[in-house]
Amino acid sequence: MRLESFPRALLFLIFCVWTTGAATAFTISLSGSGNALLSAAEGYSAKAQLGGEAAVDVLIPATAWLGLGVSAGWLGAMPSDMNGGFGYRAYSGGFLGFVAEASAPIATWKNVGTLRGGGRLGGLANVAVYPNAGLAFFFPSLALDGFLRFTPAALPFLDIGVTLPLRVYFRRDFQFSGSAGLGMSIAVSTGRTP
Amino acid sequence: MRAASRAVAALFFLVILAGCSLNYTEPRKFAIVFGINTYPGNNLAYPVDDATDVTAILTANGFASGDVILRTETSATKTQLTTDLTSLAGVMSSDDLFVFYYSGHGVSYPYQGADHEWILPTGSVDAGGYLVAANAILDTELGTMLDVLPTKRRVVILDSCNSGGFMGSGLEADTVPPALYQHTAEAGRITPETIVKALQNYAAFSSAGAGGISPYKALVIAAAGADESSYEGGAPYNHGIATYYLLQAPARGDLNGDGVVTVLETFALMKAGIDQTWNSGYAKPYEVFAPHVSGGPIDLVLF
Numbered sequence A: 001m002r003l004e005s006f007p008r009a010l011l012f013l014i015f016c017v018w019t020t021g022a023a024t025a026f027t028i029s030l031s032g033s034g035n036a037l038l039s040a041a042e043g044y045s046a047k048a049q050l051g052g053e054a055a056v057d058v059l060i061p062a063t064a065w066l067g068l069g070v071s072a073g074w075l076g077a078m079p080s081d082m083n084g085g086f087g088y089r090a091y092s093g094g095f096l097g098f099v100a101e102a103s104a105p106i107a108t109w110k111n112v113g114t115l116r117g118g119g120r121l122g123g124l125a126n127v128a129v130y131p132n133a134g135l136a137f138f139f140p141s142l143a144l145d146g147f148l149r150f151t152p153a154a155l156p157f158l159d160i161g162v163t164l165p166l167r168v169y170f171r172r173d174f175q176f177s178g179s180a181g182l183g184m185s186i187a188v189s190t191g192r193t194p
Numbered sequence B: 001m002r003a004a005s006r007a008v009a010a011l012f013f014l015v016i017l018a019g020c021s022l023n024y025t026e027p028r029k030f031a032i033v034f035g036i037n038t039y040p041g042n043n044l045a046y047p048v049d050d051a052t053d054v055t056a057i058l059t060a061n062g063f064a065s066g067d068v069i070l071r072t073e074t075s076a077t078k079t080q081l082t083t084d085l086t087s088l089a090g091v092m093s094s095d096d097l098f099v100f101y102y103s104g105h106g107v108s109y110p111y112q113g114a115d116h117e118w119i120l121p122t123g124s125v126d127a128g129g130y131l132v133a134a135n136a137i138l139d140t141e142l143g144t145m146l147d148v149l150p151t152k153r154r155v156v157i158l159d160s161c162n163s164g165g166f167m168g169s170g171l172e173a174d175t176v177p178p179a180l181y182q183h184t185a186e187a188g189r190i191t192p193e194t195i196v197k198a199l200q201n202y203a204a205f206s207s208a209g210a211g212g213i214s215p216y217k218a219l220v221i222a223a224a225g226a227d228e229s230s231y232e233g234g235a236p237y238n239h240g241i242a243t244y245y246l247l248q249a250p251a252r253g254d255l256n257g258d259g260v261v262t263v264l265e266t267f268a269l270m271k272a273g274i275d276q277t278w279n280s281g282y283a284k285p286y287e288v289f290a291p292h293v294s295g296g297p298i299d300l301v302l303f
Helices: A003-019 B002-018 B047-059 B078-089 B139-146 B192-203 B241-246 B263-282
Strands: A027-040 A047-061 A066-077 A086-088 A091-109 A113-130 A135-152 A158-169 A176-189 B029-035 B068-072 B097-103 B106-108 B117-119 B154-159 B219-222 B298-300
Touching: A027 A066, A027 A158, A047 A086, A047 A091, A047 A176, A066 A113, A091 A135, A135 A176, A135 B192, B029 B047, B029 B078, B047 B068, B047 B097, B047 B241, B068 B078, B078 B139, B097 B139, B117 B139, B139 B154, B154 B241, B219 B263, B219 B298, B241 B263, B263 B298
Parallel strands: B029 B068, B029 B097, B097 B154, B154 B219
Antiparallel strands: A027 A047, A027 A176, A047 A066, A066 A091, A086 B298, A091 A113, A113 A135, A135 A158, A158 A176, B106 B117
16 A cells, blocks of 8 residues: 555545444544654763644444554654754654553533543554655654543533643664653544433 | 652653753864865866865854865875874864765775775776775775764765765665666655565664664765766856755755754755756756765754
8 A cells, every 4th residue: 555545545444434333332533732752862962852643543442441443643753953063853754553542430510521531552653754855764652641531411422632642662763762742632432322 | 640740740841841952062073075086087077176165165164174174186095084084083072073075986886796885085996997996985984984083973975976875774764766767756755665664674773784884873965876876067066966055055054944054954955956957957867866865863963
């Protein structure tokens, strides 16, 4: 599959899950976040970069509190500052991986909605490129997110959430690389009715 | 709850840190600049001008004149490069920047049964036009020669044919083919093969690199791919084509407006210039070429 056809394949996957949703409940969520990366290469001091992610997740509930699924999306980082004569390169790319999500109700307000809290654990495969350089590289990463989601009583199929995404990037050209961020998500679930 | 508070505090620390400027000492910058016009039976027109003008832009943009060594024609030999590197090693510190610029012939020629690329300083081609290997510089040899320097902040800029062969393997898969004219349509595209190559590089990663100069030893800008020629041209260039755009880097290279010109920005300017003028209008189809740059997560300030 060429990378250019990836968005179409993703849309087809979403369509398939959507149209067969009557058979099994599932959740599709769109999320976006901004983050701060901290990385250090051997022989160079640590520097920070600003970055971001956007993802589409499809989750199928395994139990009342646990969902399993796939996550795909875009990630990117801006270049670090160049103080001291060096910096870390910007990059952008895509990722695909598996996620597990656990959540539980924190509070319920009658006729208003329900607030849920939870966390996600995921393993992602990333392919990124350095802009202008024509160089592509691979690295796996670990996703560890916390979230709060509100489900309005009038729209029980809809979740609006705030996420705190943490990432550990297993890049072999860095001694360490990770990020923390703040994001938002919106999710639509089948199998829930008012 | 305490753990959650710590996580939130760490998050805010990172966000604040991302907007901070820490204090670093700006590095002292050194360079060795080589330009060779004269080869037995196969002279070039512009390398000496290239080297002279590169020296001028370096000394006008942060390199002290005493820290730039210009070697042209008979003084631009492999032995002299070794001597100059040893001399600089005695005065440089670990945070200093070193630049080696070379303009002259390059060639692809087997060595010990394997394909290799060479640059040809004075004395490396005999009167019959044959390679004198002992006086030439092999793709895997230049990185070793640079090891004498105490700094890891090294930049190698090669305006010569087949110079892409000096690019050592790293984590990255290069989407620009080694001969642009054979694979113009694929250049810069991420294909399944690219992803497979990137996965293989991740699995077999070594910071020592292979086949050239490791990106963790020096950042290389090569004027051309390993299997293609680079060119020089008369007016409006009057230089090596790649060098013509390198010379514009101090004035036009700050692509992101942060006040400095980095290796990647210089490369991007050179690549765009070659694509938009030489490759689009001046060159015959088989004369198109594309510069290459080293991988690795680091970018260095040139100007």
